[in-house]
Amino acid sequence: MSHTTSTEPLALAKQEWMKIFNGGPYTGLLMLEHLLNAATKTHEQFLTDPKNSIKKATLDHVTGSDLQRLGSTWNTYAGRCTSFAVKGISELNAHSGAGGVPIFNFEIYDLSRHRVARCRNTGIVLDSSSTITGGAFALPEGAWARFPETNASWKFKSSESKFERDGNVEGKIKHSSSPITPAEAMIICLKEVEESAAKSVPTLFRSASSQSQPVFHGIIVWCPKDHALELGASTGDWRDGKKMVIQFPKYIGNPQVLDATMVGTQDELQECLQQLLQFIHDYGGPHGQEQWETVSTVNTALIQAAVNHWGMPKLRHLP
Template structure:
């Protein structure tokens, strides 16, 4: 069977997954807090508690529905993105595919051993086909752009920051354990909105919680880094400033979330959406530190 029909199907599923949900660790953050047996309040006060409360061994042995939700939900990171697409392709035509997962030092990808199809959420054009021993595949002509290669049984990914190589395939459980450990060890829940049009991926605004500073940061654009900072502060915040902050978040998603932002924010099952976890953090932050106010705006 020709690879092209399979590549087209993979592209269709890649695009649907890319636009359905944002790049986000909010669902993973919620899982980790629940797994830790601590409260949201405990973790916002001392995020490092998660590292000892949820060791890797506890993640590796977890077969619960809650663990599955960390990759099955549309809002996820690179690992969840790959797993969802691979599962869909296996449902479509299992004999045609043989995907292996690889960790490239903090970034997970999946490659099909039969077709060479590569699933990578950081690709600007969707799926790629990496034949064994072929030349580097670059998305655009500029030398600085990321490029991929499969050579001698190794998955290779090269950017301006260096070369990432992985030869040892991982199981889904191992992939998600690695992903969750990264979220756990740097606990800053975030949501980056994205879209796909004209055969190209686009990234838009990002909301990012910084518990150590009692901040919620609204980043309009990853390139310019223009931000609005919301600070939870008992001395300066009021019910009126909280309303202004909530309005600012709503406006931010509408204005800087891209064409899919409002959908991605609320996509999925109620109580397991990006917005639901965000609201839990908001209410906890308010109880801990006081009402929020807009402490900084850059235009």
């Protein structure tokens, strides 16, 4: 449905960017759920064999899907960078100006495990990793745009319809491909989740306002290979090992036997669940509870499957 507006395009884009950023967390849980449904696998089957249960799920069951069939991966405010771009495009491309002429004409670009969208009409960029106040920004032809408090900067080359990005950990300039469709972008994203889900599926809380830079808050990470749900006050703390861990029982030794020291009780399960909710209250930011609700159904299903398959968890604090 088209919406006629007199709002200046960049202001409109900033409004939509903040709505998505505040409306849901960065998360791979909805993509994981889509892959499980596509492959007709249960959550318990996934935890039993997290690497192979969804192996080739994207290729066998998702490739070729149109955007509507992929709706569960992008049509809420929760998701990864690709979901963010596709949702923003869906909302903003519906706006028109005087005479019903469309204001925006967004295209998506793949920058090696990161997707962004740029409007051909206005030069406005939608990038979920932006640290600019209001999020959305205009990127003229050939100009480097640097994000405050980061090393990343961007340049768009209209003659080639390609992005360049520097400031990467590798110290190399990354080049995008030519524009891809939203459905193609989501399929690339699903493939990445498929490849990484056995190791980790993160949910990262975030918030933004029109007066300050976007902020990331606490992170909750499913780590299937480690039989754990890990919680960090920030991504930095989590990477540094400063975290609270809901640890489900593991098997050790050869031949493998259940490590009795890791087996919890019903009371300890309840303590873990209470601490999870308290963590969201303390570290989820101003929209933490609402953002968690967008993924709580998947998380609840995974916890139940973990208890059924691995047993009752214990709570650990690291270091």
